[in-house]
Amino acid sequence: MSDTARRKSPTRIQREKREAILEAALDVFSTHGFRGATLDLIADAAGLSKPNLLYYFPSKEEIHRTLIGQLMEIWLAPLRKIDPGGDPVSEICAYVERKLEISRDLPRESRLFANEVLRGAPHVGDMLQGGLKALVDEKAAVIRAWSEAGHLAPVDPHHLIFSIWAATQHYADFDTQVAMVLGPRDATRYEDARAFLLGLYARGLRPLPAR
Amino acid sequence: MSDTARRKSPTRIQREKREAILEAALDVFSTHGFRGATLDLIADAAGLSKPNLLYYFPSKEEIHRTLIGQLMEIWLAPLRKIDPGGDPVSEICAYVERKLEISRDLPRESRLFANEVLRGAPHVGDMLQGGLKALVDEKAAVIRAWSEAGHLAPVDPHHLIFSIWAATQHYADFDTQVAMVLGPRDATRYEDARAFLLGLYARGLRPLPAR
DNA sequence: GTCAATTTTGACCATTTGGTCATAAATAGC
DNA sequence: GCTATTTATGACCAAATGGTCAAAATTGAC
Known part of the structure; x- marks a missing residue:
């Protein structure tokens, strides 16, 4: 059966x-x-x-479902790797790098996922629902603890995670738009993006000097 | 004729x-x-x-084209408003706020646009191509000048703009995902997002102390 | 090679969909 | 009210599309 x-x-x-x-x-x-x-x-x-x-x-939908299923693990893995025992700013920056690498190396997967979520995830429903919230909440708690211990600027952890998702996936999902502005894709694009994002998050998350 | x-x-x-x-x-x-x-x-x-x-x-495509046309002005207006004569960090933060307001108040427009770009903008082509690059390059030059004058941290202006687009539109385009993590939309969502993003960019863009 | 199981295909089907058209209804100018 | 123009509709069409099926071709175990 x-x-x-x-x-x-x-x-x-x-x-x-x-x-x-x-x-x-x-x-x-x-x-x-x-x-x-x-x-x-x-x-x-x-x-x-x-x-x-x-x-x-058996059907078009089943092919799609299979793909989305394979995707979820790829998509969540980088977040899962955040180590509560590591240096806070370094851990977040490493997360940004991992997400950016996925955007660069697996743009089709990123766009497939974006397509699905954009439409309200009609074909995945619980598959996404399942692990996502639990994992995000877990890591958000880690980030919150870092902030409260003074090892990270005081930020809303959920929105920090959203901003990282958005900024990194942008290069895969909106590649057309990026190419319209920067010209055809070249070797330095992802290097520049990486440098900018690491700088932004490093400066933006560094714990505030005591005051 | x-x-x-x-x-x-x-x-x-x-x-x-x-x-x-x-x-x-x-x-x-x-x-x-x-x-x-x-x-x-x-x-x-x-x-x-x-x-x-x-x-x-006359056709489905013409309806779509008309919508996209109306959209472009809404989409570009906030960027256009950046004032080269204003305070750099404040100008960028105000831009973030304007983009976030559009994400909150006009999510359908944002998603329509995202849908189109995700697929490589097959129905807009030059309509997008037209003003976009010119305006972005113009404002990128302003930002670069700010950085070089030491009024803003040294950042890649294009990637700064991309990150703002991504982070703000995320709340409209990926609303489903955000709702899965944060629970049903409530009044504080956009307020929290605003606080986080303004904090991130304010800290991340503040000019470095001379060293 | 033989035979059963697996794999492949051409023909076919029902539904959906963008779009047309002749005609009917409504409206506006007088 | 009369007439010309604008607006609305039911019937219809061709193409696209997800999917079926019986039969043919191929493969694998012996």
Whole structure:
């Protein structure tokens, strides 16, 4: 009755084709959104016929759900790594760097996620709801403790986290706009962004001198 | 031959219905995206039949284009207001406040815009391209001058602007996610965001003491 | 090679959707 | 009220789209 019990161990072809489909779907969903993505587009990109694609996944929505599921871990991992025992400002700055790296290295994932949240997360619902709030609250408590101990400027931890999410993901999600302003993507873009953001947060979070 | 010449002055009904359609379309486009929005949905929301809707606008794309056009001015206005003669840190902070107010008061407009940029701005192209880069470069030069004169911490002006866009729009565009973490929207949300962001930028941009 | 299981495909279907059109209803000028 | 113009609608259309199905091709175990 359970999924894993019913599904005998997948064949080599199943593993390869499902992987190819998810890769193609990530491309298509992230550039066209859920509604704009068509099964034909995904099938073409994966080098399969549409019925063949539907042999591996029961529906368009299921492909999408699978992708979002894989995404969540990538998305939350950097936050999870914040170490309550580390140096506060360094920990936050390292978090900024990790998020920025994801924005640079996995822009499709970032855009897929943005697409979903923008529309009110209609296809993920609880999948997002689940771990997100708990993890954020946990790390927010760590940050609050740092502030109260005087090791970090007194800031609202939730809004600090939001600002980091926003500032880093911006480079993936709004790449078009960034490119319109800065010109075509070049090697220094992420280096400049990194330098700016680390500077901003380092100065903005440094504990205030006693007064 | 020109549009304004051909179109005799619009009647009262024309003005009212076009307005109602744009209002309805803003709702529908901002929550479903361009592809997800249907003419039936827009027509229903505007209280019109579909053919009647198409009597006022020639196509779905034209409705969308009109909305984006109206949007651009709203979107750019806060940046335009930055005064080269004002106090640098105050000017930037006031800019943050203006952007945050737009995020709070016009979230549909913000999401419509985000939807468009996320997909590579396929429907706006030059409309965005036009004034954006010129205005941003102009204000970036002002900020750079402030930094060089020692009235502002030395920061990359373009990335500073990006971070402000990102952090403020986040509350409109990713409202779903914010609500998942903070719980249902309440009166203090924007007040807390404002306090955090003004603090961050005030501390982060304050000119460094001579060393 | 044989045979069963897996994989692939062309043909097909129902629904949705952007858009048209002829005609009917409403409105405005007189 | 009469007439010309504007506004509204039901019926309809072609294309796109998610998905099905029976049959064919391929693969793997022996």
